Amino acid sequence: MKGLLKKAKAEFQGILDPDSRANLPPAQQPQHQNQESGLPGMANDQPSSIGPVTSLDIIRYRYHHGTNLGSVYVLERWLRNSMFPADACGSSELEAVKAWVAKIGVDETRQKFEAFWKSVVTDEDLTWLVNEAKITSIRLPIGYFDLNPSLVENTPFAPYAAVYSSAWNTIRDLIVRLRSKGIGTLIDLHALPGGANGNEHSGTNSGKAELWGSATNRELGVRCCQFLAQEISHGLEGVIGIQVVNEADWGSERMYDWYDDCINAVSNIDPTIPIIISDGWDLCRAVEFSLSRNVAISAQPKCPVIIDTHYYWAYTGEDKAKSPQQIIAEVGQKMGELDGREGSVIDRGAVQAIVGEYSCVLSEDSWQKRGDTPKEDLVKAFGNAQSRKYQYRSGGSFFWTWKMDWFPGGEWGFQAQTANAAITSHPSYSAPSTDIPGLLAKSQSRREERMYAAVNQHVAYWDHLAPNTPCEHWRYENGWKVGYADACNFFAGGSGVRDGNKIGNLEIWVLKRIRESGMRGNFVWEFEQGLRRGIADFYGLVGV
Template sequence: MQGLFKKAKADLEGLLDTDSHANPPPAYQQAYSHIPKAPSDINRPILPLRGMSQDEPDKISEPTATDILRYRYHHGTNLGSIFVIERWLHNSRFPDPADGSSELACVKSWVDKIGVEETRKKFEDAWANAVTDADIQWLANEAKATTIRLPIGYFDLDPDFAENTPFAPYKKVYVNAWPSICHLISRLNAHSIGTLIDLHALPGGANAGEHSGTNSGTAQFWAVEDNRSLGVRCAEFLAEQVQGLDGVAGIQLVNEADWESERLYEWYDECIDTISTIDNTIPVIISDGWNLNKAVEYSLKKNHAYPDKPTAPVIIDTHYYWAFSGEDKSKSPQQVVKDVDTKLRELDAKEGSVIDRGAVQVIVGEYSCVLSEDSWEKRGDAQKEDLVKQFGNAQTKRWQLRAGGAFFWTWKMDWYPGGEWGFAAQTSNKALIPPQNSTIPTSLIPSLVSKADHRRDERMYHAVNQHVAYWNHLTPNTPCEHWRYEYGWKVGYYDAQAFFTGKDGVNGGNKIGNLEIWVLKRIRDSGFKGNFVWEFEQGVRRGVEDFFGIVGIA
């Protein structure tokens, strides 16, 4: 923040014309017109608005149901091994005997045994019955989930994508995979649950794991141009197909890209450009490739307030597990619990000023309550059940503080409810704590909104006067455009209220969890340009903060 103030001070002191007054542009007077204009002197600019002609038309309007679904905090789970099979989760999906543990091994084994048509029926039955109506009601009412992460494969999209891949002989098995996915998304959306579509399996494999679709043991996606091109076509397909499909929270391009994958960010650029040409509003999620610092720097550049052409917002997906590395195995459960608070520090000093440096938003796409046996042997006299609960509590608390959402691995498996791997098990034993806002009874929301309405002007006057007093003290006799701050405050306050109230089938009680990219969106929507857009940005942030403070959401 200190850097922002220094920059703003320099910008202020660089303005020369201080003799006349001007009125806010029509954009301020018209957009988001339901916002009451406070009858205060702060409404008018104190000094001339240099650069006013740079402002573009204001496109700010009330948040839509889709906005709320995409930008609220995502508390949820991965669906699991349904559309991309992993044998350790669903051994029952394989015939006996069967070689291999991947989707390809499964479909090949069944086709060899019963033929393509019967395999298609078997797979379609598994997809249709993976999530029951009772499951969805539990997810919404008991788990308080807002969103699921849905792993799928390229073979689940257009059957023609399987041509010239190992899935080519089996593409008829998947002719109804995408319609099945869309049906599940719609069913979830009917209960106010969004879906993050995760392109978990890319042709050739973005990593060497079986969850890339095969048991090849190699990542052949990055170095093969045909695979890379097909990956872009998958992104294009998804962008086109989800237009008009309610309930899609975002498109994830790849799951767990290998460390330093060849031309990773070049491929991201191509996919993001392709999606943005079709729909520049849908969040695009990228894998950090196990290098969060590098992904943060890329995101800050990509999420620039003023791109050369309309660009979809970019969110980073990072994963946290403490059961596999030698370093983590050497830790006791108590040490691991303390270690949780060290995560996501890559975001320190990178948030809070989109105008200065761009926006960065991170979600935790996978985490669990699993530790290695080496770790459990170091727990001393403590009860394992207590430590599992502490571990889950620490993670959900940390993710809610620093991330835009988190998805447990995983929900569905043969050995449901899944122990330390299971979202159902860890929700039931209260290891996974839903966000505070999601536990507010629906019946209380109207009274809390009324309270916020009653205190709105008081909080606005306090915020704006505080802002003006600070800058009058820091940079006396220099021009400012404080009306931008007041407008930003009003926009932020009413945005927060819209999320909290809910809209068009999206339940209330939501918090703007993906705040950095929401602020980015609002800056772009405002059409504001010039040296004082930072005032609008800081006003938006303060308005959001003030609303949630009144209704008691941290």
């Protein structure tokens, strides 16, 4: 076995050949049992569909350093008072459009909203995002009313459908513009029919979460997901996923059943699209759901599921009683619900979380407890602590928020806190592009050395732990090669995608590769562990 492992020096394209195992000498062919037929051989394994890393893979699975666009396609008055008439009765999108139509009519309201949507992100903004903020992704909050006009029939937005007749086209245009700069877009269904919570960012001032208790609203929400999936599958490049709901109320009835409906509907259209769910302020429960859905071997192709969780420290009485220093220390304790749940997709399934919203805002009660430390120092320390934690523990983080009337936004403002160096990009994105070729050359020159060391360690460990026990260590080597090449290709970048990328959504990337490997049987864990070791070895060499 060791002689075979040391002989195997095929480049990545050889790994991708599903027939490559057929060329091994008979004595070296894997001999696990076919559980269905009882005969030895390869019958359990399916043909591999592993292919080279694509630009879309990089955009979807790298670490997402990003921001929310803000109050643009779902208005909130505290962020966009300029989009509300002075006499508007409420603070939500519905109240804004209702007041404008009453004041200036449908056609002029449509023109006003269209001009706003088209002008809110300038070319200069995009340059700043890439060169200064070094972001990879935007979380784009939208409402169901921004999609196809047929999706607002029999809803409170039905009288104003004409106002939104071009909303989706402007969203598409923005996604395309972002992609041209190498920026991915997470489409966030921030406002759903009936509302997933009672807040104004659900689109109305009803104060109620009427999505969950209404079969009609839930079905309409699924249709929104289908609409987005169809658009993405028909060539809308640059979408890193569909977030099916924002900030679902805690303990919402039927929430997870509805998640299944959305996952199934999108999977039937394009099972490669990541689905992002809200944890509903209960990360533990969301972790269990995710693990049960992100299984390595599935009868039908299924979209990978990612959890969105939010962190704020400015609202509860408990948080207001804390000093800034206490809160900064507490940041490091977050996301512990993931502990012990990662690292073995074969055994447990995959769980991946992103932080869809966070800020540098604390309550005045907390700031009054800061002592003699200047507030600006603590704001920076708070942002730095969050950046470090989320980069280490999540698949991405999106600051709330970027665009508002009172730009650059203080502790709520992504631009202000980037300039303040409170919010920092992932260290790999700060590496000078001129260093990348040298690091890639180094990784290739030492590839064989690292592979031999990893495989020999693996074989020696299991020979010692379980001597004379049948193993399939060729799977470990195969996995190592795939993982090392994947990490290298992410780091190198791709067509229209920056270099220096790290596989930040590692758990669902591992899930993707296991599914594509076609491997079955009792030793697929060796492929998974080899894959993880190959990725880690590459990053160890380039210092990421």
